Amino acid sequence: xxxxxxxQRSQIEQVFAAQRNHMAGLRxxxxxxxxxxxxxLGRWIKSNRQQIHExxxxxxxxxxxxxxxxxxxxxxxxxxxSLTHLDRWTRPRKVDAPLTMLGTHSTIQYEPKxxxxxxxxxxxxxxxxxxxxxxxxxxxxxxxxxxxxYAPHTASLIRRMVETLFSENEVAVFEGGPEVSQKLLAxxxxxxxFTGSTAVGxxxxxxxxxxxxxxxxxxGGKSPAVVGPTAHIGMAAKRIAVAKxxxxxxTCLAPDYVLVHESCARSFIDALKTEILELFTEKGKRxxxxxxxxRIVNQRHFExxxxxxxxxxxxxxxxxxxxxxHESQRFMHPMVLTDVPDDALIMEEEIxxxxxxxxxxxxxxxxxxxxxxxxxxxxxxIFGFNATEQEKIITNTSSGAVCVNDCAIHFLHIxxxxxxxxxxxxxxxHGFYGFQAFSNEKPVLVQRKGFTAxxxxxxxxxxxxxxxxxxxxxxx
Numbered sequence: 001x002x003x004x005x006x007x008q009r010s011q012i013e014q015v016f017a018a019q020r021n022h023m024a025g026l027r028x029x030x031x032x033x034x035x036x037x038x039x040x041l042g043r044w045i046k047s048n049r050q051q052i053h054e055x056x057x058x059x060x061x062x063x064x065x066x067x068x069x070x071x072x073x074x075x076x077x078x079x080x081x082s083l084t085h086l087d088r089w090t091r092p093r094k095v096d097a098p099l100t101m102l103g104t105h106s107t108i109q110y111e112p113k114x115x116x117x118x119x120x121x122x123x124x125x126x127x128x129x130x131x132x133x134x135x136x137x138x139x140x141x142x143x144x145x146x147x148x149x150y151a152p153h154t155a156s157l158i159r160r161m162v163e164t165l166f167s168e169n170e171v172a173v174f175e176g177g178p179e180v181s182q183k184l185l186a187x188x189x190x191x192x193x194f195t196g197s198t199a200v201g202x203x204x205x206x207x208x209x210x211x212x213x214x215x216x217x218x219x220g221g222k223s224p225a226v227v228g229p230t231a232h233i234g235m236a237a238k239r240i241a242v243a244k245x246x247x248x249x250x251t252c253l254a255p256d257y258v259l260v261h262e263s264c265a266r267s268f269i270d271a272l273k274t275e276i277l278e279l280f281t282e283k284g285k286r287x288x289x290x291x292x293x294x295r296i297v298n299q300r301h302f303e304x305x306x307x308x309x310x311x312x313x314x315x316x317x318x319x320x321x322x323x324x325x326h327e328s329q330r331f332m333h334p335m336v337l338t339d340v341p342d343d344a345l346i347m348e349e350e351i352x353x354x355x356x357x358x359x360x361x362x363x364x365x366x367x368x369x370x371x372x373x374x375x376x377x378x379x380x381x382i383f384g385f386n387a388t389e390q391e392k393i394i395t396n397t398s399s400g401a402v403c404v405n406d407c408a409i410h411f412l413h414i415x416x417x418x419x420x421x422x423x424x425x426x427x428x429x430h431g432f433y434g435f436q437a438f439s440n441e442k443p444v445l446v447q448r449k450g451f452t453a454x455x456x457x458x459x460x461x462x463x464x465x466x467x468x469x470x471x472x473x474x475x476x
Contacts, residue, residue, distance in 0.1 A: 008176075009183050012144075015172045016187050019115045019142035022169040026140055027112060031090050035083055037137050040165055042079035045072060045130070051157060052126055058153040059125060061295035066246060071127040074412060078134040081414045081431050086138055089435050092444070099475070100457075103448040110439040112140035113214070114190030119181060119204065121195045122150035122297055123250040123352075128218075129158055132193045133171070135434030141191070142170055146184055149177045150297050182207075189213050191438055195252075197350070198375075198423050205426075216427035216437045219420050220252040220350050223377040225407060226367055226393060227260040227268055228384030235405070236383040237271035240356075241279055243381075243407030245334050248294040249354040250301075253379050253408040256350060257340075257357040259367045265360045269338065272358070273321045276334045288324055288331050296330040296353060305332060305353040312337055312344040317357070342370075364389060368396050375423035376400070381407045400424050 045052070052072060056062040062071075092107035116136045120129035129147050136143045145162065147155035152175075159173040166172075174180050185192070185207035194204045195218040208215045227236050244254045260268045280293045287293060296302045306325075313319065317340040323333030332354050340347055340357040347357060361367040371380070380399040382390050394402050400420035403410050410416055417428035427437050456468055 008174075008180070012174060012180075012183050013187070015144065015168050015174075016115060016189075018169040019144065019172070022142055023112070023114050026142065029140070031086060034137060034140055035086055037166070037170070038079055038082050038086075038134055041130070041134065041137070041161075042076060042083075044161055044165055045075055045079070048157075048161070052154075055151075055153040055157040056126065059122070059151040060247065060250070060297060061293075062247065063292055063294070066292075066294070067126075070247065071124055074127050075130040075134070077412070077414050078131050078430070078434070082134055082138040082435070085432065086435075089138070089432055095443070100453055100472070101445075102453040104452075105446045105448075107444050109442045109444055110139065110436070111442050113438055113440050114141060116141045116143050116191045116193065116438060117146070117184055117187075117189045118143055119146045119184075119192070119194045119196065120148060122148035123247060123252070125151035125154035126158070128195050129154075132195075132216075132429065132434065135429065136191075136193070136438045137171075138435045139438035141438055143172075144184060144189075145171065145173045146181055147173065147175065149175065187211075191215070193429075193437070194218070201425075216419070216429060217425050218252070218418075218429060219378065219423065219425040220352070221377040221420065221424040222256040222347075222350055222374055223253060223379040223381070223399070224371050225255040225258045225381040225383065226371075227258060227264065228364075228382070228386060228389055229261045229263050230385045230389075231264065231268075231383040232385075232405075233264055233267050233271050234275075237268060238275045238279070239406050240381070240383075241272060241275040244356050245276060245280060245354050246294075248296055248332070249334075249356075250294070250297060250352055251408065252352075253411055254352075255356065255381055255407055256377070257347065257359060259359050259361050259370065262360045262362055265358075269320055269336065269358055272336060272356075276321065276336070280334065286324070287333060288326060288329070296332055299327075299330065301353065302327060302330050302332065305351070305355060308346045308349065308351065308353075309335065309337075309355055312340050312346045312357070315341050315344045317341070317344060317346075320358070364392060368393065371397050376421045378420045378424040379403060379408065379410070398422075 053064045053067050056067045090110055092109045095106040097104050118132045125148055133143055147158050155175050162171050162173045188211040191214050192208050193216045198219045201217045201219045205215055225240055240255050281287045281290050317337045320338050321336040325332055335355045337357045376398045378400045380397055380402050382393050382404045390404055401410050411418055414431045417433040418430045419425045419428040
């Protein structure tokens, strides 16, 4: 066993060293070669769509259409967007000179950070591994990728994909559990991109600090949905149900709880129950036999969710919708809870499963107070058509993103930055923002020959220099 651990550490260190050596050549290569890497990745995804479906079904019982829309399409969108815009992103950007820098010529150039580590999660194990990989390749980096051991079939597929497309000194994959992550995090990477829980994100950031490594942390938290008195109830119920119960609720962007105005609470809850069953149940079939509904990833998370539900009910929560639970199949029927008290664990921890607490509020200030008592969420969802209320919520809360009259779809908007704030994440991703995360924005200033504006302020500090300084300060 000790030999295996030693061998693995040695292999990781060898690959890291090889990638570091390879970076010297990558920095000078034509952008065309970056695009070729991204293009062949995109072509592999299209050619192996069925294999991706099978791996995701084996890990999460994920329906093929859901695999397409939530895993494959976002990855292909990143591919196409990068290929279309990479020439423009990498072009030096001219910067205007201030008064004191007259005569200089300045640009901002994007250079690759270097050897990058991507640690990806299990809930969208293909999309959330490949998306950051595309951004890292677009920026010109080498990558070591650590997929989640909780989605082993997809992790194995990703390893085979990378071994087919890339040499180890460009991209390498290391499978395994936390011990592999720990070995990787001990190395002086130039950037770390982590997607996962806030608790593990803190450990990643602590390890990165030892080497002063920059990080992008895509975390989670309790993302609220506020359903106001002007909301279209049927529309709000359907869109919340989709975002919450797709992938069995195992989505960092899923609404974690709903705050609904007391004037429309009953109609919303009834509509929500109807929409959940219509969306995920085939006519004449039980929900557990539906091909449209995923499963909990493993026994540990299944038991965690059961504990959260039991704790909430013991504290007075009322199940408005519940159903069969099959532990052997990791099947948990969608659940809607009302009358959930503040001190219930389910109102403190991120749920990450098919359970949705619904709370009522009397005034918007009450709703805002509850939201602001919790750490800043990854997203906040507003349902209603009162522009004044929308603006009040947006202005008086802080979150990674806001989505009005829908949930989670901003993730699919390739021109928007995606990420959290504080407990829900650090840094942004997707499209240009992903490219930027894996790049160093390097300013390049070229000074003219001969007389320069700044030379007027050189020592010795004569009266003339002091008068010039006084004049300059008056201009500000």
